[in-house]
Amino acid sequence: MTATQSFYHASAPPGLTGIKAWLLTHDHKRLGLMYLGAITFWFVLAMFLGLLLRTELMSQGRTIMNAETYNAFFTLHGVIMIFLFMIPGIPAIFGNFFLPIQLGTDDVFFPRLNLFSWYLFMFGGLFAILSLFAGEGFPDTGWTFYVPFSVGITSNVGLTVTAAFILGMSSMLTGLNFVTTFHRMRDKSMGLMQIPLFTWSLYATAWVQILATPVISITFVLIILERFLHIGLFDPDKGGDPLLYQHLFWMYSHPAVYVMILPGMGVISEIIPVFSRKSIFGYKAIVWSSMAIAIAGSLVWAHHMFTSGMSDVSVFAFSLLTYIVAIPSAVKVFSWVSTMYKGSIEMTPPLLLSLIFIYLFSVGGLTGLVLGSAGTNIHVHDTHFVVGHFHFVMFGGTGFAFFAALHFWWPKMFGVMYRFKPAYIGAVLTGVGFFFHYVPMLILGMQGMPRRYYDYLPQYETGNFLAGFGGYLLIIGMMIMFVNLLMSFRQRVPAPADPWGATTLEWTVPSPPPVHNFIQKPQIEGFPYDFTRVSERFQQSGK
Amino acid sequence: MSSQIDRAGIKLGMWLFLYSEIILFGGLFVLYAAYLHRYSEFFAEGGKELDRMIGTINTVVLLISSFTVAASITAMQRNAKKQTVGFLLFSIACGIIFLVNKYFEWGAKIHHDIYPNSETLVSGEPGVNIFFGLYYVITGLHGLHVIIGMVLLSISLVFVLTGKITPSRFSMLDNSGLYWHLVDLIWIFVFPLFYLVL
Amino acid sequence: MDNQEKQHVLSFTQLGMVLAILLVLTGITVGVSYIHMGFFNIPIALAIACTKVTFVLLFFMHLKYEGRVINISFISTVIVLIILIGFTFWDVAYR
Numbered sequence: 029m030t031a032t033q034s035f036y037h038a039s040a041p042p043g044l045t046g047i048k049a050w051l052l053t054h055d056h057k058r059l060g061l062m063y064l065g066a067i068t069f070w071f072v073l074a075m076f077l078g079l080l081l082r083t084e085l086m087s088q089g090r091t092i093m094n095a096e097t098y099n100a101f102f103t104l105h106g107v108i109m110i111f112l113f114m115i116p117g118i119p120a121i122f123g124n125f126f127l128p129i130q131l132g133t134d135d136v137f138f139p140r141l142n143l144f145s146w147y148l149f150m151f152g153g154l155f156a157i158l159s160l161f162a163g164e165g166f167p168d169t170g171w172t173f174y175v176p177f178s179v180g181i182t183s184n185v186g187l188t189v190t191a192a193f194i195l196g197m198s199s200m201l202t203g204l205n206f207v208t209t210f211h212r213m214r215d216k217s218m219g220l221m222q223i224p225l226f227t228w229s230l231y232a233t234a235w236v237q238i239l240a241t242p243v244i245s246i247t248f249v250l251i252i253l254e255r256f257l258h259i260g261l262f263d264p265d266k267g268g269d270p271l272l273y274q275h276l277f278w279m280y281s282h283p284a285v286y287v288m289i290l291p292g293m294g295v296i297s298e299i300i301p302v303f304s305r306k307s308i309f310g311y312k313a314i315v316w317s318s319m320a321i322a323i324a325g326s327l328v329w330a331h332h333m334f335t336s337g338m339s340d341v342s343v344f345a346f347s348l349l350t351y352i353v354a355i356p357s358a359v360k361v362f363s364w365v366s367t368m369y370k371g372s373i374e375m376t377p378p379l380l381l382s383l384i385f386i387y388l389f390s391v392g393g394l395t396g397l398v399l400g401s402a403g404t405n406i407h408v409h410d411t412h413f414v415v416g417h418f419h420f421v422m423f424g425g426t427g428f429a430f431f432a433a434l435h436f437w438w439p440k441m442f443g444v445m446y447r448f449k450p451a452y453i454g455a456v457l458t459g460v461g462f463f464f465h466y467v468p469m470l471i472l473g474m475q476g477m478p479r480r481y482y483d484y485l486p487q488y489e490t491g492n493f494l495a496g497f498g499g500y501l502l503i504i505g506m507m508i509m510f511v512n513l514l515m516s517f518r519q520r521v522p523a524p525a526d527p528w529g530a531t532t533l534e535w536t537v538p539s540p541p542p543v544h545n546f547i548q549k550p551q552i553e554g555f556p557y558d559f560t561r562v563s564e565r566f567q568q569s570g571k
Numbered sequence: 572m573s574s575q576i577d578r579a580g581i582k583l584g585m586w587l588f589l590y591s592e593i594i595l596f597g598g599l600f601v602l603y604a605a606y607l608h609r610y611s612e613f614f615a616e617g618g619k620e621l622d623r624m625i626g627t628i629n630t631v632v633l634l635i636s637s638f639t640v641a642a643s644i645t646a647m648q649r650n651a652k653k654q655t656v657g658f659l660l661f662s663i664a665c666g667i668i669f670l671v672n673k674y675f676e677w678g679a680k681i682h683h684d685i686y687p688n689s690e691t692l693v694s695g696e697p698g699v700n701i702f703f704g705l706y707y708v709i710t711g712l713h714g715l716h717v718i719i720g721m722v723l724l725s726i727s728l729v730f731v732l733t734g735k736i737t738p739s740r741f742s743m744l745d746n747s748g749l750y751w752h753l754v755d756l757i758w759i760f761v762f763p764l765f766y767l768v769l
Numbered sequence: 770m771d772n773q774e775k776q777h778v779l780s781f782t783q784l785g786m787v788l789a790i791l792l793v794l795t796g797i798t799v800g801v802s803y804i805h806m807g808f809f810n811i812p813i814a815l816a817i818a819c820t821k822v823t824f825v826l827l828f829f830m831h832l833k834y835e836g837r838v839i840n841i842s843f844i845s846t847v848i849v850l851i852i853l854i855g856f857t858f859w860d861v862a863y864r
Contacts, residue, residue: 137577137580137584141584200591203587204584204587204588205584207583207587208580208583208584208587211580211583211838212577212579212580212583213580238587238590238591239590239591239594239845239846239849240594241591242591242592242594242595242597242598243594243595243597243598243853245598246595246596246598246599247598249712250708253687253708257687257688258687258688259687259688259700259704259707259708260687260688260693260697260700260701260704261602261701261704261705261708265697266693266697266700266701266704267606267610267696267697267698267700267701268701268704269605269606269609269861271860272601272602272605272857272861275601275857275860276598276601276602279598279601279853326849327852327856329856330856330859330860333860338860338864339859339860339861339862339863339864340863341859341860341862341863342859342860342863345856345859346856346859579836582835582839583838586835586839586842586843587842590842590843590846593846593847593850594846594849594850594853597849597850597853597854598853600850601854601857604857604858605857605858605861607811608858608861608862609861623799623802627795627799630795631792631795634788634792634795635788637788637825637829638784638785638788638829640829641779641784641828641829642781642784645779645780645781645784648778649778748829748830749830752825752826752829752830755825755829756822756825756826759821759822759825760815760818760822762818763798763802763814763815763817763818764814766802767798767799767802767810767814768810768811768814769805769810
């Protein structure tokens with residue numbers, strides 16, 4: 029029965045075996061897993077870099093490395109986390125695997141382009157590794173590559189920004205693929221308001237990937253041109269304005285953070301209804317808020333530049349706009365919580381991780397208000413408060429959403445179930461470690477400790493030591509979660525098509541899915557979060 | 572797997588790609604706009620040094636080539652293969668003419684010590700340095716896209732000759748045409764911004 | 770989706786007329802550049818450029834005959850570009 033064979037045993041295009049069935053695949057599911065492998069490698073590498081950084085900071089003066097190494101390490105930590113984990117993460121892995129299935133179709137619109145995107149991702153990563161070892165070593169500019177420093181220094185800025193350029197192309201093409209698939213390939217009977225929220229979040233994200241990424245592409249091209257040709261476009265001695273670099277840089281890099289968070293929010297919107305056994309509250313509001321976040325998020329870039337010397341008009345305008353972005357995000361948080369209200373809650377690892385997400389993301393968002401208000405920003409700009417803020421939203425937010433997605437879709441992707449108890453222990457330890465790691469940073473920042481500093485004044489030592497301790501807890505918690513998931517391959521407890529009682533289309537196909545996703549034509553429900561049949565099924569089985 | 576080709580979908584994908592190209596150049600136009608505001612008189616001074624005639628000829632050449640590319644698609648839709656080939660060849664020739672003109676323009680400027688980091692520009696007015704800095708970057712990136720466009724048109728030409736492109740299956744030609752038109756669109760803005768801002 | 774949707778064919782005459790308009794507009798914009806109107810030269814040149822671009826988009830690129838998705842997304846892209854340039858001016862114009 030070849031039609032029901034899992035996609036591991038059949039290749040698309042047909043006839044490929046062994047390593048070729050992976051390296052030449054058109055199958056969006058195999059590509060999703062190939063991204064998972066590569067991205068996990070980069071995440072673990074960047075995670076250990078982070079641990080080394082925080083270990084260095086645990087005591088004043090030199091602890092385990094010198095200042096130059098520290099600077100290169102925080103640059104590398106940022107570059108890897110942002111360009112090789114956060115931005116591709118959820119879309120490239122879970123988006124690739126599940127968007128076509130959620131839409132009721134058999135693949136993305138441009139499967140070969142999808143494969144090309146993966147090769148671009150790997151190639152970009154290769155360039156990043158090259159920039160570590162070639163020539164004069166890895167840059168120490170911070171992942172933001174501000175001029176004039178990035179133009180003048182001799183370390184491998186050129187190679188690193190080329191890596192980021194290639195990775196940007198990969199991201200842009202994935203977005204292109206998803207938009208085309210969304211419009212042209214969804215099942216005929218699935219209207220716009222019947223599309224699952226994860227897919228909607230990927231759609232909003234895809235537009236940002238297409239329209240914002242080219243700005244950073246041209247910005248990095250200009251860095252390379254300046255390094256080689258010394259044109260002077262950002263050099264005041266030659267008539268240039270360094271602030272224009274910052275404008276161009278943040279025109280992408282701010283919308284980029286919405287590329288990072290929107291798919292994570294989409295994951296949470298899928299998980300909460302399932303484990304509340306209740307339809308999502310405010311489906312339309314969540315759809316509109318996803319598009320609103322994508323749009324509004326593209327209007328606020330200069331809130332990274334309040335202290336840069338730009339005009340007061342600009343400071344006022346961007347501060348005002350920044351407050352507007354908070355609104356659609358809050359809509360989502362209200363919707364998730366309202367979904368759980370009077371629901372039939374079943375605690376599972378994906379739900380626990382989602383709840384931690386909601387808490388940490390909300391805290392992070394609130395600290396964003398302190399940063400978005402121009403007056404208070406002056407006090408905390410370039411301090412550890414910023415570092416705390418973005419780790420709350422990016423790690424507490426997207427990071428935990430990533431873990432939640434792994435735990436939610438693991439049985440579907442691999443056909444095996446993992447043990448819950450270690451997952452709970454790992455999740456709680458990660459959450460507690462997170463708290464001890466990042467809350468001190470918020471306080472240290474308020475107290476005036478700058479970011480990206482190798483050393484600090486004596487009064488900051490306690491906070492930094494506490495943060496380091498939290499960091500070790502954090503790592504242990506994450507390791508427990510990862511090892512537990514990997515152990516599921518050894519335990520081999522088979523997973524049914526629908527282990528959770530979910531309603532979207534990926535749960536109607538076998539675990540793992542067959543190569544063309546659907547054996548019979550998918551039945552599109554009137555509304556993607558209708559739990560009546562699920563409730564009946566569970567009532568019958570006595571749960 | 573769907574065996575029918577979704578032409579509208581392929582075209583949508585191409586338009587999405589064009590949007591990314593528009594924004595790519597858009598970043599450079601942000602710089603141009605900001606610097607024009609700051610250095611208006613010096614931009615005018617720099618603009619006077621550019622040859623308006625060559626710029627106009629290049630504009631006309633690209634406009635005509637856009638016409639012939641669009642015409643090649645009409646010809647393909649009417650199954651007039653010879654016409655398609657003729658129009659495509661003419662379009663590619665226009666691209667060559669454009670690039671040759673550019674080569675002479677740049678050559679003349681470089682000969683007069685006007686190029687990034689040259690003595691004249693570095694020691695002269697900063698506004699003029701920025702004008703020519705943007706000139707080289709924007710026309711350089713545009714020229715690269717002309718080359719890419721010509722490659723795409725050439726590939727389409729080969730496919731037409733070998734029968735891979737037919738009246739019922741000509742997305743490759745269609746999309747190469749769209750790319751070429753984009754190159755024309757960008758030049759339509761570049762021309763007045765550099766040659767006519769006097 | 771309709772794979773066999775009728776492709777709109779533009780005749781050589783129609784295309785030729787568009788080219789003629791474009792060449793005339795080019796002539797006008799070059800001509801106007803010889804008349805010195807100070808500040809107004811740039812907005813006029815840009816307005817003519819926008820007109821030319823509109824003709825190329827609508828007819829050579831068939832945008833007039835495309836569906837809603839392409840039309841709305843194209844206009845959105847232009848709006849994004851206007852925002853990128855426009856919002857930068859809050860800084861650049863008021864320093």
